[in-house]
Amino acid sequence: MRATVVVPTYNEIDNIERFLRAVRDAVPGIRVLVVDDSSPDGTGARAEELAAELGDIAVLHRTEKNGLGRAYRAGLRRAIDDGAEVCVQMDADLSHDPEVLPALLAIVEHGADLAIGSRYVPGGRTVDWPPLRRWLSRWGNRYAAGVLGLAINDATAGYRAYRVTVLQAIDFESVKADGYGFQVEMTNRIVGVGAKVVEFPITFQDRTAGVSKMSKSIIGEALFLVLRLWVEDFRGRHERRARGG
Ligand SMILES: Nc1nc2c(ncn2[C@@H]2O[C@H](COP(=O)(O)OP(=O)(O)OP(=O)(O)O)[C@@H](O)[C@H]2O)c(=O)[nH]1
Ligand SMILES: [Mg+2]
Numbered sequence: 702m703r704a705t706v707v708v709p710t711y712n713e714i715d716n717i718e719r720f721l722r723a724v725r726d727a728v729p730g731i732r733v734l735v736v737d738d739s740s741p742d743g744t745g746a747r748a749e750e751l752a753a754e755l756g757d758i759a760v761l762h763r764t765e766k767n768g769l770g771r772a773y774r775a776g777l778r779r780a781i782d783d784g785a786e787v788c789v790q791m792d793a794d795l796s797h798d799p800e801v802l803p804a805l806l807a808i809v810e811h812g813a814d815l816a817i818g819s820r821y822v823p824g825g826r827t828v829d830w831p832p833l834r835r836w837l838s839r840w841g842n843r844y845a846a847g848v849l850g851l852a853i854n855d856a857t858a859g860y861r862a863y864r865v866t867v868l869q870a871i872d873f874e875s876v877k878a879d880g881y882g883f884q885v886e887m888t889n890r891i892v893g894v895g896a897k898v899v900e901f902p903i904t905f906q907d908r909t910a911g912v913s914k915m916s917k918s919i920i921g922e923a924l925f926l927v928l929r930l931w932v933e934d935f936r937g938r939h940e941r942r943a944r945g946g
Contacts, residue, residue, distance in 0.1 A: 704806055704862070705732040705785040709772035713793040714742040715910035720793045721751045721758060727799035728806070732785070733758045735793075736776035738766035744793075759783075768879030769914075777873055781865055789862045790884075794908035797860040801903050805862040814867035814896035815888075817853070818860030824902030825855070834907075837920070845885050845927050849892075849934065854900055856888040857881055857923070867896045880919030882926035889930050 706724055710717060717735070724733055735752075737745035737760060745762050752758035761779055763772065773790065780788050787809050791797045801818055808816035819825050821842060827835055838857065845856050861884075871890035878886045891898060 702786040702806075702810055703732070703784055704728075704787040704789060705734055705780040705783070706789040706791050706802070707734050707736060707773065707776040707780050708791050708793050709736045709738075709769055709776065710740060710744045710748070710793045711738050711766055711914060712740045712742045713744045713911050714740070714747060716794050716908070717744050717747050718751060720795055720799075721748070721755060723795070723799040724791075724802065725755050727802045731757070731789075731802065731806075732780075732783075734776055734780050734783075735760045736763065736772045737761070738763045738772060740766075768883075769881070770876065770879035770883035773883060774874050774876065777868060781868065786865050787862055788865060788868065790859060792859050794911055796906050796908055798904065798906070801860070801901070804901055805860070808899045808901060809862045809864050812897060813899040814864045815891050815898045816862040817855055817858050817888075817898065817900045818903040818905075819855035819858055819900035820903060820905045821854035822900045822902050825900075825904070826902075827905045827907070829907035830905075841881075841920075841923065845923075848927050848931050849885075849889050851888060851892050853888055853892065853898060857884050859884055860903060860905075867891055867894070870894050870896070878922060878926050880916075880922045882919075882923040885923060885926060886930060889934070893934070 735748040748760045777788050805816040820827050842855055842857055846853055871894055876886045
């Protein structure tokens with residue numbers, strides 16, 4: 702299947718080269734779409750140079766930094782329009798090991814609609830994260846899964862491969878969340894349409910270069926988002942029952 706890695710970047714100048722070379726080494730035939738929000742550090746221009754050297758890499762330059770969700774919606778749209786059958790989401794900061802790519806792709810090729818690189822299934826782990834960050838991620842996941850009734854251990858994971866038909870089935874462009882919540886909203890919709898989800902254990906390595914874009918407002922958005930999704934799911938079920946469906 703034709704696969705494209707969609708990778709949003711903002712100020713990843715110290716990571717982008719290592720990232721693109723490692724992806725190319727791990728899966729020589731894979732396409733990459735870098736979605737750069739006019740990084741002031743020149744990540745977009747560096748990505749263009751690497752694209753010319755390595756081939757099969759495109760760069761989508763956006764004018765404004767306005768969140769991971771928006772960057773992904775634009776990037777997934779472009780990848781699909783360019784013929785992708787599988788879209789991989791990945792961070793550029795090398796927290797997601799490119800060596801895992803073949804496994805995620807194989808899971809989708811064998812029939813899954815979504816393969817999640819999961820920190821919270823047996824064999825999965827996080828390395829070098831401070832205790833508070835670890836706690837936040839672990840409990841954020843328990844909270845989201847508990848409230849939404851998702852049988853998913855790592856619904857906030859940012860390393861995933863989607864079958865394009867499921868992205869179309871959930872109308873991914875109408876997903877509203879922009880920060881971390883984007884991953885949760887995507888997962889909730891995918892579970893909602895009864896798609897097949899497989900979690901594959903990964904080791905998540907904290908970034909060693911560049912700065913985090915994680916913020917209190919992103920965490921706040923995710924907390925409220927879960928409640929909004931719960932209300933929407935509840936209303937949806939109620940309306941279906943009222944219609945006798
Ligand atoms: N295009 C774009 N990319 C973004 C934006 N925010 C974050 N990113 C990228 O999204 C990926 C994940 O962001 P990170 O800052 O690593 O967030 P994180 O992984 O939750 O947090 P840390 O790894 O702790 O820094 C990275 O490749 C970032 O460069 C944004 O607004 N626009
Ligand atoms: Mg990161």
